[in-house]
Amino acid sequence: MSRLNAKALAQLPEAVAVPQYVRRAIKSAIVHLGIGAFHRGHQAWYTEQVLNNEGGDWGITGVSLRSATVQQQLQPQDGLYTLLEKQGEEQRLQVIGAIKDVIVAPENPGALLSLLSDEATQVVTLTITEKGYCYDFAADSLDEKNPDILHDLEYFPFQLKTAVAYLVAALRTRRKNKLPLTVISCDNLPANGRILEKVVLAFAEKIDTTLAHWIKTSVAFPCSMVDRIVPATTPEDIASVREVLGMEDLAAVATEPFAQWVVESNFKTPVPAWDKVGALFVDDVEPFEDMKLRLLNGSHSIIAYLGYLAGYDYVHQVVADKDFAAFIRAYMDNIATPTLSMPDGFDVEAYKDQLLARFANASLNHKTSQIAQDGSQKIPQRWLASLRENGAAGRDISILALALAGWIRYLQGQRDNGETYTIIDPAADQLTAMTLRVSGSAQLVPNVLAVESIFSGLDKELPDLVAQVIDWHKQLIAEGCQSVVTSFI
Incomplete structure (x- = not known):
């Protein structure tokens, strides 16, 4: 059976929602670190609504910091995947086109650093789980004993392992080119933006104190609250999507109809009009x-x-x-x-x-x-x-x-x-x-x-x-x- 891809969009049943914009015309202005199922069921879905309803140049490049699995799922499908919303016996299918490419950081660290440093990149979002922040809760700072942090400090800016180190390396280049950035944590941490800022600044201080000062003035770390239940995709979900599409989608994501995203109005760069498609921009998250x-x-x-x-x-x-x-x-x-x-x-x-x-x-x-x-x-x-x-x-x-x-x-x-x-x-x-x-x-x-x-x-x-x-x-x-x-x- 053939795979979902760009050419196959025209063959899909009318009941399946498809992108309403010209995908090849959009650029990658968002880099997402941690491209698992939750991102594809939440932030990428919100961005898809912006592209469909508001327009703009808000393509996403997804990044895996560990495994090549998602890249292997999405590349044969031209970055397309199906979002399957389920509630009891009811289901709704939407093909998401916002993701333009996927990078596997260990396989191509230079490409990731170039992308994060690029002038076209306006926003970085993260879903790297709580442990991905290398944060010491008791000390309220970077966990400097974390083996991956110790590795990244020793080998910086090469052979990096953590999102924190990649961000600092890219921000060092962006400072040279006077390019501000907005970095949005989408993980389940209280004051997640503040935590992200603390670990980035602490790492940057170890590299260059003047870099840390520039980050404080030129990079925004808004807090955000995300809410949508996105379980691991099951073989039954893949089969259900296959039955409706008439083709295979190995990157499908299943979720519930409910979605919520509350973002602190604290930006240093333009951001997508997520607030026009259901997200809330607020002063206090x-x-x-x-x-x-x-x-x-x-x-x-x-x-x-x-x-x-x-x-x-x-x-x-x-x-x-x-x-x-x-x-x-x-x-x-x-x-x-x-x-x-x-x-x-x-x-x-x-x-x-x-x-x-x-x-x-x-x-x-x-x-x-x-x-x-x-x-x-x-x-x-x-x-x-x-x-x-x-x-x-x-x-x-x-x-x-x-x-x-x-x-x-x-x-x-x-x-x-x-x-x-x-x-x-x-x-x-x-x-x-x-x-x-x-x-x-x-x-x-x-x-x-x-x-x-x-x-x-x-x-x-x-x-x-x-x-x-x-x-x-x-x-x-x-x-x-x-x-x-x-x-x-």
């Missing part, structure tokens, strides 16, 4: 960041650890269980909501109702095991602020104490049914070693909660929390997650 991290992402992590241990492979299976659904709603109402301060007119209750409906979308098949990855990076962003604020206010924090016990139980590598699995986490070696050294909750829990790089002294701030987590961990081992959650509700 923080309330929206807090809402999303604590309500959506915080709930997702609870679902991932407790639900996965209980035997549920998908998010929709967890929330289909009435006790788990009630537990998640209790977390939203009693833990996350009291810590939020949203703009007047924003309906938080409606947002929570919408979240539970989105979680229940069985057509997405969002794996709990996928969400459970990289917990050492995610938990500080999703749970700890709520723990601190509620603890300081004297409110009950037992829901998150149970959630933390669930994560520590997850680190022990065995579901309640006895099935074993591999922990995927940048701190996996350290954390799993702890689970092997000690056998009892009374030793294991305090050891994990004392890891400064994750919890930043939380065990000392909230000493009662440690005792609660020990008790919940004992119960999870003795009774299993399903029973503990049911008893809690």
Whole structure:
């Protein structure tokens, strides 16, 4: 069967939306670092709407910092791919044409540096996951002990590994040519633009202090909040797209109809008119960041650890269980909501109702095991602020104490049914070693909660929390997650 490509667009069924602009006429003005499924389901989709509705020269060059997989998927298809929106039995297909090319950084680092330095490049966006920022949360700065950062400092500007180093190398060239830049983080980090700016400046200081000064005045790092559930594409998704298109699309991405993007109005260069196609440009992103991290992402992590241990492979299976659904709603109402301060007119209750409906979308098949990855990076962003604020206010924090016990139980590598699995986490070696050294909750829990790089002294701030987590961990081992959650509700 033939592959989707530019020549095949005219053959597609009328029900499939296709680009409404001349693709070969647009230039690449956006470079995206980390071209995975989420970018293709979110920022590239927003940019496609701009090109279709507003015009402009906003083609995207995607960059993989590791694998050539996406390049291999997209190149035979002229950069085209299908976005499959699924809600129950309904689906909508749209072919996205905004991506003009894909570069694999390890294979062609010179091409990436040239592109980032090019006058035509106005905007850089990033989805490199929390760990990709090489950020030390406890020190609130660049993790200078990170092996990849140490490598990049030694070999700079050659053989680079990190997004941070590539940006600094390109900005050094842009300074010579007096070319400002706007760099937008699209990862699930609070104040993600501020974090990105800190690690870039810290790295630049190591290279050239005058470069760091220029970056402060000539480069914008706006914060942004992104929201769309984009699970890993399944063989069933590929087959569903094939059936409608009548041709193969190995780069297809499946997602939900809902999408949200809130961007701080802080730019040094022109940017696409994303605000004309549904994104919000605001003065302060923080309330929206807090809402999303604590309500959506915080709930997702609870679902991932407790639900996965209980035997549920998908998010929709967890929330289909009435006790788990009630537990998640209790977390939203009693833990996350009291810590939020949203703009007047924003309906938080409606947002929570919408979240539970989105979680229940069985057509997405969002794996709990996928969400459970990289917990050492995610938990500080999703749970700890709520723990601190509620603890300081004297409110009950037992829901998150149970959630933390669930994560520590997850680190022990065995579901309640006895099935074993591999922990995927940048701190996996350290954390799993702890689970092997000690056998009892009374030793294991305090050891994990004392890891400064994750919890930043939380065990000392909230000493009662440690005792609660020990008790919940004992119960999870003795009774299993399903029973503990049911008893809690």
